[in-house]
Amino acid sequence: MITLSHYLILSAILFCIGLVGIYRRKNLLMLLFSTEILLNATNVGFAAISKFYGDLTGQMFAFFIVAVAASEVAVGLGLMIVWYKRRGTLDIDSMQSMHG
Amino acid sequence: MLEPISVSLESLNLGTLAPMLVAIGGGLGILIIDLIKRDLDKSLYVMLSVLVLFVDLGIVLGLQAGERGFFDIMLIDGVAILSQIVILAASMLFIPLALTSKRFHEFSYPEFFALFLFMVAGFQFMVATDNLILIFVGLETASLALYTLIALHNREKSFEAAVKYFIMGALAAGFYVMGAMILYALTGSVEIYKIEEVLIAGDYANLTILFVGFAFLIAALGFKLSMVPFHTWTPDVYEGASAALAGYMSIVPKIAGFVVAMRIFEFMIHSDVIWLRDVLYVVIVLTMTLPNIMALVQRDVKRMLAFSSVSHAGFAMAAIMIGTTAANSALFLYWTLFLFTNLGAFTMLWISRHKESRWHIRYDHPYEKFSGMIQIMPVGAVLMALFMLSLAGVPPFSVFWGKLYLMSEAVNNDYIILALIMAINSAISAYYYLKLIVYMFLKSPEENDGTIYMKNASRPLQTIIGLSVILTVFAVLGVEPMMDVITAYIKVSGF
């Protein structure tokens, strides 16, 4: 029998995967994906909890997260395309002009 | 078999939504106008957005505190109204900065102004609700718009800044939703007041999870409020963005963030759970001190101002930790007064902005740029000096009074040490503000033509500078009435 905790653990694992992705990857696109995973990890959690409590707020939140995630992708991809156009790379280390 | 949900229109109380709708509508309107007739002049859009904001402001002032609306998601309490007023006023002060005498890429797009209005709406949503969902939505709306605005400046550094800001923002969003989820899991609600009730009812059972949740929220808000160590984006973004936008960022997103932080943390601070207070204490001290020290070694005025505004955010955050009504009022006072001065300071940079990097390969406003300014452009030098002194907290200029109230609140609530730390930090900060004055007044000029500092100075910009000078110098006269209004609003919302 799969209980709430399983879902929560799953979401936690996904979240960690996202984090690891953000910290390990050097490619902006990968970073973008990792943040998506991050957000969706919580979606799982929200859905499960709202089922557990039997009220819809959690699912509502999940939907909003999905929506926001989508728009983030839109903006993010836009930025990255421009960056790629200018620099021909999506490597994080390519942008260090500002420091100190 | 569920019976159909019937919602009466007045129960929705759409009036609470009106301000945001106006802003959004205005944005859409601008886009439509653009569709109808191409390349109209930016001045039109500027004035349109000012008008929209004006209407918006009117409606906000029309609201009275203590209402809920739209399925009780919207919460119009004193703080909401107050913060919206500040946000709108600040936006109205900053948007005319687009009317530069030089042409800048971003202002040729009407989207710029549409996005700007959307962003304002986002901030308004953030402050006008105590529902974690809506806060999230508002926050993201505002941020996404902001990323774009930064990028629109269309220089290599702007894109870099935008991307950095974006990625970190995404991570912050992740933190936020994680925190929200944990709280939801713990209390079965995403409305802060409900969460509060449940927690108090359960006498803060299983603290660890609660703390973990709050840890995520602090991280998320810390990013927005540029709390150390989540502040790293600030200097880069300020440097990348145009001076005007940087100035805007130093004020408005923060005030929104403060309100959210207030809503989320206040009840915990008033409870007997010391964890939050202590954590915030550490964060605040770090945020006041570290950027201060880093600002000492900056070579670019704008970047220096970025660090300084981080430090100022730390000052203001202290009020939230102290958490009394007076303290929260002090926060709003401080931020308004800070707004006056920062507006001036960034505008001064903005009018002296050049397309080509004239003094330094990387920086637009290196200190050297201003050396000997007193000789070649006395008025400008004096004004800039005024703003710097004000930021340094030299009386009787505006920021001093904010500092005075904050420190006095710290003292009144037995945070003497905090007050002393504030004092010492102001002393340290004096150095880098002074550095600019030293360059302007005590060094010999490199240029001989004063107009180079006025390249962008169109009439509206000069007006704005004049305005902010007056507000900065005669702030003391405004303190009393402002304080009355602020305290009144804060009281009714029970913070």
Add this chain to the structure above:
Amino acid sequence: MDHILSVLVFFPAVAALLGFVVSKDSIRAYGISVALIEFLLSIWLWMSFDGGYPGMQFVEMLPLIPSFGISYYLGVDGISLFIVILSTFITLIGLIALSVKNDIKNMIISLLFLEMTMVGVFVSLDAIVFYVFWELSLVPMLYIIGAWGGNLRIYAAVKFFLYTFAGSLIMLVGMLVMAYLYYQATGVWSFSITEWHRLILPMNYQIWLFVAFFIGLAIKVPMFPFHTWLPYAHGQAPTIGSIILAAVLLKMGTYGLVRLPLPMFPDASVYMITPVAVLSLIMIIYTAMVAYAQEDMKQVVAYSSISHMGVIVLGTFAMNPEGISGSVFFMLSHGIVSGALFMLVGVIYDRRQTKLMSEFGGLAKVMPRYATIMGIMVMASVGLPLTMSFVGEFLSLVGFYQVSPVMTILAGTSIILGAVYMLSLYRKSFFGEVVHEKNRDLEDLNGKESMALWSLVLVTVWLGIYPKPVLGPINNSVESLVSFMHEKSITDEAKKVIKPTVIEREAE
């Protein structure tokens, strides 16, 4: 004329603003005339001042932030009156003898602003207003030192600013605590100093607050070991800067001591007498010795003024009318004398572009008038009777003798050490044969210099022979202050040490 104080404070500021319009070549006349008017105003203030009445006079009260108890609250008593006059007088004299050539307009405008802040500090009775002027005074000084100074000028200026700024911020915290305590006690906010005086605090609060205030003031005085900014400031500042700095700005610190901590925390002050006195003794002796070691005339004068400030602080902490009146009077005399000395050094600097004593010698032969005035001022500075500073020094020491004979003897060495460094300065640079060819044909004092200097000499001697018109009002206010402190103090020790006038003066 019940707004004379506001006029006094803001007249120079307004004049300064208008000064932006005046053309460069006539700005000097403008500045002098403004300063003259200001000085006459202050004299008028003195004339209309009731010397018999010890309390505050010409009081002006205008609420600024009523809910927070901050109000625009001015007033003078015998203690502050003459320091106000000193500031206006010194500014006038300084402007007359002003010898800078470049950017004279900026110089004069900033001097007028400076004058506003100086007068403001001494007449404000609201802690915040006091603080406002206190901080503002740094800004024009920063500019004067930094823009017209020597090679290290920027370092010196910034050091001066930051050091004082840091100190005063700590004082600000002290003020806020004080206000809060007052609020606790009375239920209303107030930053009015006179109100604060009436507040009786428990000992431990008193001590902490005393420390907070003392740090802020001590840096300004400057007390050892916070004094190191002063030699740089003086060493780098242009003549006019040094004059104002030594004559007036330093007095802010000692005036603050009399005005703030003493009446507010009498017990703590008594409790702190010994440490403060020890610091002052170090100041007196140590800096006097350092002054002897200097090679630069101006540095000698700079260190000497630190040494004398030590005596002033000592007199202040004598806690009896003799001492405090003495120290207040000594503030004035030190203002006049050190101002004159800096001006004199400036005179020779203008002629030779150097201040090293080794560069001179035999000046008495080449510039007899200059040598005469220098001699008079040197003698005044070592506290010869019938000069102003003797009255101050004598009274300060008499007063402190009651507190501690031994320390007084140590402090008294200042009259010996003072003679040592001052005479060696005079001997090195004025006596002996003319060695440097450059010195052979130095021109003696010119008209404006002599005018400025002789007026200073006049004041020095006049108040040395007949100090009564000044000392009288000072003494009245001080006596009431002391008896007030005596009434207010809570510990028996304080009651014992703080001595109101016991011996009846013979009636005349």
Add this chain to the structure above:
Amino acid sequence: MEAYLYTALFAPFVGSLFAAMFSNRPKNLVAGIAASTLLFVSWISSVVLLLHVAHGEVVHVKMMDWIQAGGLAIPFGFVVDQVSATMMFVVTTVSTVVHVYSIGYMDHDKSFNRFFAWLSAFVFSMMILVMSDNFAGLFIGWEGVGLCSWALIGFWYERDSASWAASEAFIMNRIADLGMLIGIFLVYWNFGSLQYDVVFSQVNGMESSILMLVTAFLFIGAMGKSAQFPLHTWLADAMEGPTPVSALIHAATMVTAGVYLVIRANPLYGEVPEVSHFIAGLGAFVAIFAASMALVNRDLKRIIAYSTLSQLGYMFVAAGLGAYWIALFHLMTHAFFKALLFLGAGNVMHAMNDELDIFKMGGLAKKMKWTMIMMTLASLALAGIYPFAGFFSKDKILEAAFATEHYVLWTTLWVTAGLTAFYSFRLVMLVFFGEERYKIFGFHPHEAYKYMLWAMAPLAVLAVIAGFFEHDFVHFVSNMLPIEEYHVSSSTFWTLVAVTLGIAVTGIAVAVFAYSRGGFSKKLEKTFIYKLLFNQYYIPKLYDDFICKPYAEISRIFWKDLDLKVVDATVDLIAGTIYKLGMVSRVVQSGNLSNMLRWMGVGLLALLLAAILYSPIR
């Protein structure tokens, strides 16, 4: 009478101002003459006052208030009683003479006018000193004379030695003045006033410990002005000044101020025998100490200076023994003959164009007869030969010492008397008689101006006859000063006189005999004693090595090593550290995105950690 008082007081001041007006101009005879005339006026009024006071009533005026603070009220008040009247007489007499004399002496000096300005200023301060009716006023004069002596010793400021001597004199006096100030403070806090009459009226009530302190500290002041050991070195060096100055300031008037103070404060000193005895002892010591140095010195003026020192010693002995009137009497007589001696020396210097080494002179008697005569008279008076003034006063002191059974003091003074006689006639012999050594050095001596000699004449007369006024004097001061009769049988008395005269005459005889034969053998100069005496017991060297040099060194260390390297360095260090911290903490701002993200993670982890740590203790 007040009019006379003010005239006496302010006439010199006016003279000084008048001369000062010309101070930067070339020589102007008027300045000198005016100053002298005004002094003469002052002298006349002093005499008038003297006669007035002789009737027993005292003139006491309060001119105006000076300092009034707290309980302290100091007026400018002046009192002319027997003591101050005597002093005024002495001061004005000598200074009038010296003024007139100086007109001739400073004849060729370019700073003629400045000289008279300062000289009259000195007289003015001296008058304040003696006429003031309170300690503060006394102190004004006290410092005033110090100032003037500084200016007059350093009158020829081009000479490094002169300016050095001036500073030395001033500073040494300052050291003593501190003691005096402390004394004044003590008086104020214990008696509540600085007025003589108020203070002296309360003496009986005071416990002796306080009185002892007061008197001791006041006497420190006296030691400075009267150049008592160990503060004596400045007097000899003060001879750098023009000779009239030495005559007036460093022989007749200023240096006796200390004695005057003790006499003036006799009600205090009378109460504390301990201090008085100390004073007497010190006096005796100084007397012989100085005389011994005078024995071998080759410098014309220094010899006289040392003799002054030793005579001051005599006066202090008298004062210390409570024989205040004798002290005052000796002060007066001494003023006359010592001034005369100096002025004579001045003539000699002129003749020898400022040569001071007495071994380069000799046989001047032919060239300058009158000077010789007057100096011999003065020397006889100094040596205390009947019937010259010195005899009466000095003899009284010895008698007092003997009668009060201080035989040690008596012996010392007695020996000193012998030495005095010897060295003064050694001087006379070497200068005026014997072979004419000056020819070798190619000097062409000549007698001084006539009017200079005439100016000296009054002093000469007084030096001869002053002694005979002893009884009138006693009567005169009797209602101010305690007069105690010494009960010594007339036989003892006469023996004393005989013995004293005896040793004096012997001294003279030895000197005359030895130096008419070309002096002692050179071998003596090799002896340790000679060296010791010649180098003034190495005391100046001692001061230089153990006080001046270390002081300068320590000051330098304080400045260079302490003030700059420690105190200031700490401040800069703090500032620098903060700045460096800024440099270091920039690494946070590496600008690398993944790095920035990492920082966010760090922050989160820290928060989580805090969460875990705190959860037990909410």
